[in-house]
Amino acid sequence: MTVPQIARIEAVAVRDAFAPDDAYGSARGLVHARAATLVRLETTDGVVGWGEAWGSSRATAVLIDELAGGLAGARLEPSGSWLTRLFNQGYHHSSGGHHVAAAGAIDIAMWDALGRTLGVPVHVLLGGRTRDRLTPYASAGYVTRDNDHGRFADGLRELAADGYTGVKIKLGLGFDSDVARARTAREILGPDAAILLDFNGNYTADQARRSIDRLREFAPGWIEEPVSPDDRSGWALLRGCGVPLAAGEAVYTRYGFRDLIAERLVDVVQPDVSKCGGLGEARVIAHLAQTWNVRFSPHVWGGVVAQAASVQLLAAVPDYPHVDHPAEPLWLEHDRGRNALRDDLATRPFTLVDGAVLVPDGPGLGIEIDEDALDRLRVDR
Structure with a gap:
């Protein structure tokens, strides 16, 4: 079987906002919405996988879009050398924050797409x-x-x-x-x-x-x-x-x-x-x-x-x-x-x-x- 390639990656920010009296949270403070940045990854075979990054910051979506440019046409290999290379090359930014969350969302989408391609659960x-x-x-x-x-x-x-x-x-x-x-x-x-x-x-x-x-x-x-x-x-x-x-x-x-x-x-x-x-x-x-x-x-x-x-x-x-x-x-x-x-x-x-x-x-x-x-x-x- 030929390993499929990545055709396109899209960042999709989603948000569920609350009324002021419905806010809830922790001792650190209340949240007024639940938010995330989803990744929609499509392979050259037409299979779609989904990933998720914490929060719906515009910075996360921009980073996903930047990473997508370098992954177009790449083999569908979750947690492969691309992720290690990314963390090593971008070591100034890869110890945490939006950069890691964005890469991780793409990684999750790759696992989902590979499982769907092979017809097996990710586990x-x-x-x-x-x-x-x-x-x-x-x-x-x-x-x-x-x-x-x-x-x-x-x-x-x-x-x-x-x-x-x-x-x-x-x-x-x-x-x-x-x-x-x-x-x-x-x-x-x-x-x-x-x-x-x-x-x-x-x-x-x-x-x-x-x-x-x-x-x-x-x-x-x-x-x-x-x-x-x-x-x-x-x-x-x-x-x-x-x-x-x-x-x-x-x-x-x-x-x-x-x-x-x-x-x-x-x-x-x-x-x-x-x-x-x-x-x-x-x-x-x-x-x-x-x-x-x-x-x-x-x-x-x-x-x-x-x-x-x-x-x-x-x-x-x-x-x-x-x-x-x-x-x-x-x-x-x-x-x-x-x-x-x-x-x-x-x-x-x-x-x-x-x-x-x-x-x-x-x-x-x-x-x-x-x-x-x-x-x-x-x-x-």
């Missing part, structure tokens, strides 16, 4: 399926404009009724608020649920330690980003806090994760496929985590293309160090905030089925884009 290309079902945790409990505690509690009750066995909530608003929100989550979700606490790096190391000291009684499954991602000495100061630490959503490429993993600064690494450099880089990061026996749980907060890529990635991650008896699930982050880019862009969005998210059997990423929804959400419309 087969990534090494083979290791699981048919993924255990999701609900990413919810967001910061809102008024932070009404009653609505916060009502949202947790809905998630418990839906059957989630793990829920992540936002903290970092102050010590008393942290305790109140964690206590409510534990009371509503019960003693067996995994309660994951996300500070979004809004504290200094001493503040994070003070909060964690008061949160241990609620047995958190992990504390996510207690300090900012680049505060490596702060991470080291928190290693003895007695609670698992997680981070990685704002870290780029295997090189950004190398010391985080090798120095065991965290217990759970969380690359985001729409930021870290695509599926190929995320797979390498998963291998690094396995090598150092560190847990792996991707950050998933984008649209349905990034979500589908994360599902394919997790479907191919091997079990380690255990074989048959895992102490905890390999978690899939299942964002429950309002997001039309996640719920409307695919003809069949990922939903909870008997407490699990099923790995699709279809070729490529296993989703089909709803063209009507795409037209409605495109920024250029």
Whole structure:
């Protein structure tokens, strides 16, 4: 079989804007829209693959267009030498940011197109399926404009009724608020649920330690980003806090994760496929985590293309160090905030089925884009 070539690549910025009172977010601030930059890649055989980059910045779209010029006519080889060459040549810019996200979106689209060309799911290309079902945790409990505690509690009750066995909530608003929100989550979700606490790096190391000291009684499954991602000495100061630490959503490429993993600064690494450099880089990061026996749980907060890529990635991650008896699930982050880019862009969005998210059997990423929804959400419309 002849490997197809890339015929054209298009950047498509999409956005779902909120009314002012519907904004939500984290201790760092509220978001007033969900946004992404999609990549539509078409091969010379007419096969279309989709990718996604974090956010809908015009800078990301411009970078995708620039990269597309150099890839026209190239062989469809996801995570091939083109990506390594790009990172090496552009080393002034390739440690993070829009450049890496743009390249990663094209990489995801290549994997999707190759899977569709061969008629196999992407997880087969990534090494083979290791699981048919993924255990999701609900990413919810967001910061809102008024932070009404009653609505916060009502949202947790809905998630418990839906059957989630793990829920992540936002903290970092102050010590008393942290305790109140964690206590409510534990009371509503019960003693067996995994309660994951996300500070979004809004504290200094001493503040994070003070909060964690008061949160241990609620047995958190992990504390996510207690300090900012680049505060490596702060991470080291928190290693003895007695609670698992997680981070990685704002870290780029295997090189950004190398010391985080090798120095065991965290217990759970969380690359985001729409930021870290695509599926190929995320797979390498998963291998690094396995090598150092560190847990792996991707950050998933984008649209349905990034979500589908994360599902394919997790479907191919091997079990380690255990074989048959895992102490905890390999978690899939299942964002429950309002997001039309996640719920409307695919003809069949990922939903909870008997407490699990099923790995699709279809070729490529296993989703089909709803063209009507795409037209409605495109920024250029």
